[in-house]
Amino acid sequence: MRADARDNRERILTAAEQVFGRSTAASTDDVAKLAGVGIATVFRHFPTKVELLEAVLTLRLQRLRDTARELAGAGDPGTAFYEFFSQVVAEAGSKLAIAEALGAAGSAPGEHARQAGLEMRQAFGELLARAQRSGAVRADAQFAEVYALLVGASRGATATGLDLEVRDRMLAVLYDGLRPRR
């Protein structure tokens, strides 16, 4: 891909993330306008809206994966784990909206999004293991239920349209449950 084509692709993706984060009913035309490119350019990179949504979802999962990997590499393990957990929940609304828009369009997340999701879960597993070794998360919690709590908190925050204070209080209860028993 030539440099200017790559630039365009990134500008379209950045714009799409903003536009679809507000409303998945937004059109490819809205994305083109915000990106400052013609609609033909959008269609050259992403022939359908589903492909564009899919690319945005993949980008977000990859970014979460990268954050988890960075956090796993440095700093206090407990802080890293709870910080990442909170970030996933905070960003869940627009991510779930995109995944649901894909579902509504009759399209399951494709190979790239699934791969990024898998890598994100692996990186989250690393964060969990480190936090457990350091004593910040109870040792008897297994990945499956901690991941279910992450998914649940994300969906709970989104489904009930939580304001930020309630979301933080919800997470505080959950984190108390995840800390070792005294």
Place this chain on the structure above:
Amino acid sequence: MRADARDNRERILTAAEQVFGRSTAASTDDVAKLAGVGIATVFRHFPTKVELLEAVLTLRLQRLRDTARELAGAGDPGTAFYEFFSQVVAEAGSKLAIAEALGAAGSAPGEHARQAGLEMRQAFGELLARAQRSGAVRADAQFAEVYALLVGASRGATATGLDLEVRDRMLAVLYDGLRPRR
């Protein structure tokens, strides 16, 4: 409504709950067969599939409301609260599937389902208040976040297709978070 018409309505609803609990893609015809009535009888009571789905959803919410009210009237307040919480999460899968089928049919839950949902939340609030007075749930937890945790646990259990052991371990972590700090 005549007694035999009322019987038919109840048989249809019971059958619909079973049939749609397995797959919301099931047809009204499947419901008629299981109920042992003609398809015309189903359509007389429920002119559209949306109305039938809506009636099933309302029935389930009313039943949960009744369970919460019964539990609030007798027995140990802590046991009652945690038992009800677990029951909602256990039944979440098919209930959410029905709500989503309604959404996919472009129909929001109607007046009856919303009223039943409201009454269920109120009864859950009673259970919570009693459990907090008895010291089984931390006093600083407010209804909003406890309800968000209930919704989240329900959706987490459903979205990740949890097996029963993982679900129970997820709830154990959550309940530890809800118990008073020592």
